[in-house]
Amino acid sequence: xxxxxxxxxxxxxxxxxxxxxxxxxxxxxxxxxxxxxxxxxxxxxxxxxxxxxxxxxxxxxxxxxxxxxxxxxxxxxxxxxxxxxxxxxxxxxxxxxxxxxxxxxxxxxxxxxxxxxxxxxxxxxxxxxxxxxxxxxxxxxxxxxxxxxxxxxxxxxxxxxxxxxxxxxxxxxx
Numbered sequence: 001x002x003x004x005x006x007x008x009x010x011x012x013x014x015x016x017x018x019x020x021x022x023x024x025x026x027x028x029x030x031x032x033x034x035x036x037x038x039x040x041x042x043x044x045x046x047x048x049x050x051x052x053x054x055x056x057x058x059x060x061x062x063x064x065x066x067x068x069x070x071x072x073x074x075x076x077x078x079x080x081x082x083x084x085x086x087x088x089x090x091x092x093x094x095x096x097x098x099x100x101x102x103x104x105x106x107x108x109x110x111x112x113x114x115x116x117x118x119x120x121x122x123x124x125x126x127x128x129x130x131x132x133x134x135x136x137x138x139x140x141x142x143x144x145x146x147x148x149x150x151x152x153x154x155x156x157x158x159x160x161x162x163x164x165x166x167x168x169x170x171x172x173x174x
Contacts, residue, residue, distance in 0.1 A: 035062075035070035035101060037137045037144055044133050044148045046156050049115065056115035058148070058158065060135065061173060063106040072099040072107045074138035075167055080158050081132040088113070090165040099172050106173035114162040133158070 040062040047057045060078060064070055078090035090111060099107050136143035150156045 032069055032071045032100065034139050035064065035072045035137045036066075037135070037140050037142045039064060039066040039070060040137060041065050042135050042144065042146050044111075044135070044146060046148050046150055046158060048151060054114055054161075055112055056158075058111040058113070060109040060111055060167075061106055062135075062137070063173075064101040064103055067103055069100060069102040072101055072138065072170055075170065076109060076138055077134070077136035077143055078109075078111070078165065078167065079134045080160060080165070081134060086163070088160045088163045088165055090167045092167045092169070094169045096169045099170050101172075107170050108173045109170045110168040111165055112168075113158070113160050113165040116159040116161050 043061050045059045045061070047059060049056050060076065062072070062076070074096050075090070075092035080088045101107060132145050133148050134143050134145050148156050148158050
C-alpha cells in the first residue's frame, strides 16, 4: 500500500520537473551554448513606412540552422554601411532576456530609425542610402554582411538620417 503513494509522488515530481525544462527558464538556458553568427540565417526586412511619421521600422530575424539548440543572449550587432563613408549603429532599448532557439526556430528584433522623407542628399542631413547591413550574434566576435529586403522579399536600401538605430529586445519568432 505504501508503494503506490510514493510512486505517484515520484511521477508527479518527474512531470513537474519536465514542465520546468520545457519553459524558457534562464537556469536551463545556462547549459546551452550561445548562438553563433554563422549558425544563424539572418534577414532584415524594411517595413512599409507609416504615413506622417519621420521614423521607419524594420525587422531583423535570425533562424537557428545548426543541429543543436542555442541561446540568443542579448542584443545582436547591427550596423548599416554606405561604402566606406559612414556607418549607423544599432543601440538596444530595454532589458533583454535569453531566448532559447531549438534547431529551426528563430528570434526577431524590431528596429526603428529616422528615415529620409525625400531623396537623400549629401549636404541636407541625410546620407547616401545604406547598401550593406552587417550583423552578428550577441557575444560572438564574428559578423556577416546581408542585404536588406522589403516585405515582398525584393532587395531594398535603408535610407537613414541619423547615426543611431533603436533596437527592441529580442523575442522568439512566431
